[in-house]
Structure formats: C-alpha cells, structure tokens
Amino acid sequence: MTAVTFAPPSPNLALNQLVDRRRAQGDSLIHLAFGEARLPVLPQLAEQLAIGAARSAYGPVAGAEGVRAAVAGYFTRRGLPTDPDRIVVGPGSKPLLMAVQLAVPGDVLLPQPAWNTYAPQAAYAGKQVFGVPIPAEYGGMPDPGALSETIRRARRSGGDPRLLVLTLPDNPTGTLAPPAAVREICAVARAEDLLIVSDEIYRDIVHDPRATPFLSPAEVAPERTVVTTGLSKTLGLGGWRIGAVRFPAGEAGELLRDSVVAAASELWSTLAGPMQQVAEYAFAEPPEIVERKRASARLHGEVARAVHRIAVDAGAVCRPPAGGFYVYPDFEPLRDRLAAHGITDSASLAAQLLDGSGIVVLGGHLLGDRPQALRFKAATSLLYGDERQQEEALLAAEPARLPHIAAALSTIAEGFAQLTRPHPTAPHRTSEESR
Ligand SMILES: Cc1ncc(COP(=O)(O)O)c(C=O)c1O
The missing domain is CATH 3.40.640.10 (Type I PLP-dependent aspartate aminotransferase-like (Major domain))
Structure with a gap:
C-alpha cells in the first residue's frame, strides 16, 4: 500500500477548532485568529435563499x-x-x-x-x-x-x-x-x-x-x-x-x-x-445591501482601530488599518524585554499570548513572514459578541464602547501589557497548535 501524506489543515481553521475545543472545556479565550466577518444574516438574503431552493x-x-x-x-x-x-x-x-x-x-x-x-x-x-x-x-x-x-x-x-x-x-x-x-x-x-x-x-x-x-x-x-x-x-x-x-x-x-x-x-x-x-x-x-456594507465597514474600522491603538500603546509598531478587519503588530521595539520572558519569535509570541492571557492570534510565521520577526495577525471581527450584540454593534455610534466589546478590548490590552511585565515567569509551552 502506498502511504499518502496529507498537509495539515489551514492554520486559521486549525486554530478555530482549537478555540472551539478549549471553550467547550470551559476556557475563556479572546479569539483573534479567524478572519470571519461575524454579523447576522440580512433577512432579505435569507428570503432569496428560500426562493432559490x-x-x-x-x-x-x-x-x-x-x-x-x-x-x-x-x-x-x-x-x-x-x-x-x-x-x-x-x-x-x-x-x-x-x-x-x-x-x-x-x-x-x-x-x-x-x-x-x-x-x-x-x-x-x-x-x-x-x-x-x-x-x-x-x-x-x-x-x-x-x-x-x-x-x-x-x-x-x-x-x-x-x-x-x-x-x-x-x-x-x-x-x-x-x-x-x-x-x-x-x-x-x-x-x-x-x-x-x-x-x-x-x-x-x-x-x-x-x-x-x-x-x-x-x-x-x-x-x-x-x-x-x-x-x-x-x-x-x-x-x-x-x-x-x-x-x-x-x-x-x-x-x-x-x-x-x-x-x-x-x-x-x-x-x-x-x-x-x-x-x-x-x-x-439594492439599497439594503449598500446600507449593510456601509454599516459593517464602519464597525470593522472602529474596532480594528481600537485594537491598533492598544498595540501601539503597548509599544508595538503597527500600520494603521484602512480596510478589512485585521491588524498586524510588530513587537520588534520590545525584543529585549520579550526575550527576558522567553519570547524570541512569532511562534513563542503567539504561544505566550494564548497560554498567559487566553488571546489567540496567528503568528506571522504562518503567513510566510520571517519566523524570527515578532509579528502576528489579529482578526478583530470576532469581538462583536452574539447575534443580538452584533446587531447592537452595527447600529452603535461608538461600538468600541459597548460593554462587551470594551471588556474584550481591555483583556487584549492587559494581555499585551503582560508580555513585558517585569519579574517574568517562563512561558508555558503547551500550545502545540499555535506554532
Ligand atoms: C484574502 C482572502 N482571500 C480569499 C478568501 C477566501 O474567501 P472565500 O473562499 O470565502 O470567498 C479569504 C478568506 O479568509 C481571504 O482572507
């Protein structure tokens, strides 16, 4: 019999499954590793789907x-x-x-x-x-x-x-x-x-x-x-x-x-x-589609900019987001302080965020970037909460101030700050799937 080698699943899908597993075990995680625009289905789209049956x-x-x-x-x-x-x-x-x-x-x-x-x-x-x-x-x-x-x-x-x-x-x-x-x-x-x-x-x-x-x-x-x-x-x-x-x-x-x-x-x-x-x-x-796109682009922008600010305040350099729902911080300015915590590359950075703060990100090495670089992708679109909260976020003048989004943002800020806190403990290296 000939052996067949299958490639591993796409890293973002693999991390998504990891998050589902750990949440099922009761872990509280901030999921920034999956680029899904989590918003309610517009009712008119569901109607079209039914007609198309x-x-x-x-x-x-x-x-x-x-x-x-x-x-x-x-x-x-x-x-x-x-x-x-x-x-x-x-x-x-x-x-x-x-x-x-x-x-x-x-x-x-x-x-x-x-x-x-x-x-x-x-x-x-x-x-x-x-x-x-x-x-x-x-x-x-x-x-x-x-x-x-x-x-x-x-x-x-x-x-x-x-x-x-x-x-x-x-x-x-x-x-x-x-x-x-x-x-x-x-x-x-x-x-x-x-x-x-x-x-x-x-x-x-x-x-x-x-x-x-x-x-x-x-x-x-x-x-x-x-x-x-x-x-x-x-x-x-x-x-x-x-x-x-x-x-x-x-x-x-x-x-x-x-x-x-x-x-x-x-x-x-x-x-x-x-x-x-x-x-x-x-x-x-039609007008309702144009309006939904406008509202969701605004929401994605507000929340991506909030995460961008948090990354910059933590000492990272980061290109300001202009589209989509991603930021890509670079913690190079903090390299020496991170090294004191055993963080020397994007894999150990992602692993420490997960193990130390329950924040799931996609290390830059999984995106073709230099593995030694201290960079990761944070997708910000899963912070909008459940379906009711997503509707609320779409309508809010300042969605980043809604309590559930603000709480997630402060967990992220705390997690980034924790990376460089003095008196480090060695990072737990248990997150195989984030490497
Ligand atoms: C840059 C980019 N292109 C393409 C896709 C694929 O999208 P789909 O196959 O759902 O159209 C994605 C999804 O993550 C993406 O981020």
Missing part, C-alpha cells in the same frame, strides 16, 4: 446568465466595465483562486506576509513560491523595487515566476496599497510579463472610502489582471460559499477563463443554485 438543476458551470450579469454590473459600477462572459462564479473565491493557479503555468510571487492560503494552493498546483517583502506603509502588495529584485533572483535560481498575487485591501495587515504603488507594481508586471491576481474580497470594507482612494490593478493593467471577489466578508456569508472571478478582455483572458471553467467542471460543477439566487440579488446591490 427551487433551483435544483446543475446549470452552466460558469454560472447562470443572470448572476454573471449582476457580478459584471458590480464591477462596472467600480470603474471596471465588464461583459458577463468575463465572469465565473463559484463556491467561494478560494476554489476560484486555486483554479487560476492550476490554469496558469510557472511559479508564484507573493507579498510577505500574505493570506495563509495562497502558498499551499501554489504547492498543490506544483508551483514554487517566491515571497517579496512589503514596505513599511502597507501590505498586500510587495515593495516594487523588491519585486524586480526577487524576480531576477528567482530566475537565476531556475524559477519561472509568472503569477503575482495581490490583496487589496490586505489580509493580514489590514492596509490598502495606495494608487501610486499600484501603478508602479503594474509597470513591473508589464515589464516582466506577469499575470496579476488581484484578490479584492475586502474591497467593500474600506473603512473610510472617501478618504482612501482605491485603484484596482485591473484599471491600470487590464490586459493582465484577474480580479477575485465574494460575499464571505462584506456580507458575512462565509459559510454560504459565494465567490466570483473577473477575467481580462481579449484572447488571453478568454483562454484563461476557459481553463478555469474546465477545472471547475471537474472540481465543483457549478455554484449551488440557491446561492446563485442570493448572489444575483446581492451583487445587484
């Missing part, structure tokens, strides 16, 4: 005409004129991203750090990953100079980088690359003939859209940019699994779309009929 036929692999037209309209309203034929919908953007990796030859360039799924997907597609450092101001996109240098080194070492994955706004840093940087990166992509995958699943969660200009690489380099999006984050529908991808116009874009549709036909057949009903309604953006 009758859609029990397989239907076209790429999605029915109606849903593809709705997604095309969504992009067109965002300055990306789109024909419905350039849209494919699927069960989440994750499998669509995987299908794109399978369809494009060559290796992958990723910002360092990046969302923890891109690299394993590249490995499944038989690709090498070349990480490129991000600048001090933003993440989700490499520093342009470092990108050129990494491509040169990759080619010298026999690699063949052809695909560049960008995340706008970014998970894990919670920042948005500015338009000038997007233009610079697109110029490098053109010069080096790279295909860009622009993961824009957090696009509608820019906290202050009027103050934060969003430029998609698909506006600058339309001939070579694939855009992915979905409803998991903006409408809190992760478990419903609705994603979409927009391909470039022209022959190369059509070939790529056809390859992705071919992979989809063998992997998932089509997006579930009831979900196509939901997607057609949601991507058309």
Whole structure:
C-alpha cells in the first residue's frame, strides 16, 4: 500500500477548532485568529435563499446568465466595465483562486506576509513560491523595487515566476496599497510579463472610502489582471460559499477563463443554485445591501482601530488599518524585554499570548513572514459578541464602547501589557497548535 501524506489543515481553521475545543472545556479565550466577518444574516438574503431552493438543476458551470450579469454590473459600477462572459462564479473565491493557479503555468510571487492560503494552493498546483517583502506603509502588495529584485533572483535560481498575487485591501495587515504603488507594481508586471491576481474580497470594507482612494490593478493593467471577489466578508456569508472571478478582455483572458471553467467542471460543477439566487440579488446591490456594507465597514474600522491603538500603546509598531478587519503588530521595539520572558519569535509570541492571557492570534510565521520577526495577525471581527450584540454593534455610534466589546478590548490590552511585565515567569509551552 502506498502511504499518502496529507498537509495539515489551514492554520486559521486549525486554530478555530482549537478555540472551539478549549471553550467547550470551559476556557475563556479572546479569539483573534479567524478572519470571519461575524454579523447576522440580512433577512432579505435569507428570503432569496428560500426562493432559490427551487433551483435544483446543475446549470452552466460558469454560472447562470443572470448572476454573471449582476457580478459584471458590480464591477462596472467600480470603474471596471465588464461583459458577463468575463465572469465565473463559484463556491467561494478560494476554489476560484486555486483554479487560476492550476490554469496558469510557472511559479508564484507573493507579498510577505500574505493570506495563509495562497502558498499551499501554489504547492498543490506544483508551483514554487517566491515571497517579496512589503514596505513599511502597507501590505498586500510587495515593495516594487523588491519585486524586480526577487524576480531576477528567482530566475537565476531556475524559477519561472509568472503569477503575482495581490490583496487589496490586505489580509493580514489590514492596509490598502495606495494608487501610486499600484501603478508602479503594474509597470513591473508589464515589464516582466506577469499575470496579476488581484484578490479584492475586502474591497467593500474600506473603512473610510472617501478618504482612501482605491485603484484596482485591473484599471491600470487590464490586459493582465484577474480580479477575485465574494460575499464571505462584506456580507458575512462565509459559510454560504459565494465567490466570483473577473477575467481580462481579449484572447488571453478568454483562454484563461476557459481553463478555469474546465477545472471547475471537474472540481465543483457549478455554484449551488440557491446561492446563485442570493448572489444575483446581492451583487445587484439594492439599497439594503449598500446600507449593510456601509454599516459593517464602519464597525470593522472602529474596532480594528481600537485594537491598533492598544498595540501601539503597548509599544508595538503597527500600520494603521484602512480596510478589512485585521491588524498586524510588530513587537520588534520590545525584543529585549520579550526575550527576558522567553519570547524570541512569532511562534513563542503567539504561544505566550494564548497560554498567559487566553488571546489567540496567528503568528506571522504562518503567513510566510520571517519566523524570527515578532509579528502576528489579529482578526478583530470576532469581538462583536452574539447575534443580538452584533446587531447592537452595527447600529452603535461608538461600538468600541459597548460593554462587551470594551471588556474584550481591555483583556487584549492587559494581555499585551503582560508580555513585558517585569519579574517574568517562563512561558508555558503547551500550545502545540499555535506554532
Ligand atoms: C484574502 C482572502 N482571500 C480569499 C478568501 C477566501 O474567501 P472565500 O473562499 O470565502 O470567498 C479569504 C478568506 O479568509 C481571504 O482572507
């Protein structure tokens, strides 16, 4: 019999299971390790789901005409004129991203750090990953100079980088690359003939859209940019699994779309009929959807900024969050004091937060960052409480002051402060799964 080695589950999903287990044992934990937009399902979405129950036929692999037209309209309203034929919908953007990796030859360039799924997907597609450092101001996109240098080194070492994955706004840093940087990166992509995958699943969660200009690489380099999006984050529908991808116009874009549709036909057949009903309604953006997105972006911004302040007050450096629901603090300024507590890298930092304060974070080493760096991702969207408290948080003028959120924030502040308290006790190293 041949042995088969399975990769471990995605670290964020593994930590989520760990939290469930420990909570079931009575532990009180602050869960900052899972990027789920925990908000109540909008009643109109549930109505659409019920109406869609009758859609029990397989239907076209790429999605029915109606849903593809709705997604095309969504992009067109965002300055990306789109024909419905350039849209494919699927069960989440994750499998669509995987299908794109399978369809494009060559290796992958990723910002360092990046969302923890891109690299394993590249490995499944038989690709090498070349990480490129991000600048001090933003993440989700490499520093342009470092990108050129990494491509040169990759080619010298026999690699063949052809695909560049960008995340706008970014998970894990919670920042948005500015338009000038997007233009610079697109110029490098053109010069080096790279295909860009622009993961824009957090696009509608820019906290202050009027103050934060969003430029998609698909506006600058339309001939070579694939855009992915979905409803998991903006409408809190992760478990419903609705994603979409927009391909470039022209022959190369059509070939790529056809390859992705071919992979989809063998992997998932089509997006579930009831979900196509939901997607057609949601991507058309009736007023109640627009309002829910506005309210949730505001809530995510308020709470992410509160956690950012706590990290900075504790002595970390941290890029101010501009989109999504993440912060990515760097405790490097406290390295000496942390070393006195046995904390020397992102794994021991995450382990001490869990064992010492019950705070669950995702160490930067799990996101492709340098393991020695004292960085972690904190997802702030699970702090909104139960369903009733989530409704309350959506409506509150100052959600961070609601008692249940304020209490979680003070536990976080206390946990960060505790990391560097004098008279240390050695960290308990029992949290295998957080390493
Ligand atoms: C950057 C990014 N892209 C894609 C996804 C996948 O989302 P889904 O497959 O639910 O569309 C996530 C989810 O965590 C994400 O953070």
